Amino acid sequence: MTKTTKGTQPTLATLSKMEKDNVFFYLLNGEWSKHCLDIIIVLLTIELIFLVCIGTSSTGKVCKEHSPCNGTEIYTYQSCSSEDANQAFHAAAASQVMWAKTPLWKRAEYLKQAAIILRSHQDEIANSLMNEIAKNRKNAISEVVRTADLIEYVAEEGMRLSGKLMYPDSFPGQKRNQLCLIHRVPLGVVLCIPPFNYPVNLCASKVAPALMMGNSVVIKTPSHGVISCLYLAAAFHLAGIPRGVVNVLTGKGSEIGDYLVTHPLVNAISLTGGTHTGLSVSKKAGMIPLQMELGGKDAAIVVCDADLQQSISSIASGAFSYNGQRCTAVKIVYVVKQVADALVDGLKEQVEKLSVGSPQDNADITPVVHHSSADYIEKLVQDAIQKGAKQVTPFKRKDNLIWPTILDHVDKNMRVAWEEPFGPLLPIVRVDSEVQAIEMVNKSPMGLQASIFSRNMENAMFLADFLKTGTIHLNGQPARGPDHFPFQGWKDSGIGSQGVLYSLEAMSKIKSIVIHFAKETYTCN
């Protein structure tokens, strides 16, 4: 048992030990060390190995998290009440003023320190990702390392982001008798709501830019991946970020969500999640900036002159990495008829090589996050088969584990042509022409990303012009990264852009100070 003395901060090793012992907690307005101390005292005194509720919410209510792999209860965590949330927002608002006045280089140092802590605890955090969301070991480690890289990049880019000057005489009829000083200032308190599929990385991609620009944050953890997300928060705390600047609330979005997104102390919301959640939050949030990355129906369009080997390997990887539980997964293929048989044969061969099993064994395909997700995927398959789709690889399911499934001859009357499976399911639509493919993609209410596979770059560029999605990849699979690239959904896929620089800008607002001079001034002789 790790011992701490009163008042000292716990290490991530302590957190890891607590996790092994199934001990859960929440961080409220920076009361991290107090809660950890409570946990350790409880453990030492009554040697409790299972379920200890610490830093209990004002109602004492808890939520349970179940393993995607075998359905057993793995964690119990606090279900924060509106009273807890209110406290967190007040703590965030109070600390933000001081945080915004902390020199930029110092804020950057805190972030860099958090990145070091994450990197040095990548194995523990990856274990947590494997347990909670069944991400395989390789992808789990990569999520943590990528997050550390992202935080460091935010710290560096944030140091270079400054305001600018404007003179009036560039506008017709004006004289050079004013000076406009354009500052980027913090928004205030940012509510960060990450999804289950990247509970570490997609939390950091919100929190780090917000902190760098002088905001304080309240994080609402996703219900799957809650402990992994707490690890990230712990890294910020252990880096020494002052109390109250990073606050965490655990609990279910369906219960506490409305209270959070309508709280008067929230100055901005950054959310990644489903389109339904995003639309509902955006209607309630009112006049505050929103950054939203929502669902996608990312299409891969394969035209006659495509390099088929390249298309096959990009589509297979794009569709099935982390079981297709990525907003950027290839969720539909439009292939022109002339090359459809060759593409389908190649995909079948490639996908049959994928290993299916547990995250700990580093299988390519692991259980999807929830039983209800597996049921949903199964219903999409049944609907398509009933309406005439052909199984290229057969649908097979054991609890939450779904074998990678390819459906050919999908048409626009099938649900899978429009809905987002968020699972290892790839529908293929054979089209007469590339124009027909573009029309289908543009009919989707979602517009996150798309791919075009063609050897003719000029034609690919021409087709890309017509696609209504935030990003188009030519001869590559859809992807958010590298994380400094802009990442934005069009239509129901989101509001605003993410990506290091774009997120830093989104986490700040413009304030101008205009100096008026009695005479014209040209700063030259």
Ligand SMILES: NC(=O)C1=CN([C@@H]2O[C@H](COP(=O)(O)OP(=O)(O)OC[C@H]3O[C@@H](n4cnc5c(N)ncnc54)[C@H](OP(=O)(O)O)[C@@H]3O)[C@@H](O)[C@H]2O)C=CC1
């Ligand atoms: N475009 C993008 O970048 C990405 C999009 N996604 C999309 O997210 C979906 C899967 O992720 P998933 O986590 O299941 O998405 P959800 O929309 O179910 O949840 C996302 C987050 O929102 C919270 N939430 C749920 N309801 C509310 C509410 N009423 N008010 C405030 N917060 C709420 C959730 O909490 P809780 O978990 O407690 O319900 C969770 O933290 C897919 O549709 C996918 O496409 C996912 C990743 C990236």
Ligand SMILES: O=C(O)[C@H](O)COP(=O)(O)O
């Ligand atoms: O959450 C998601 O699905 C991501 O934003 C996609 O990220 P990736 O393309 O790096 O998997």
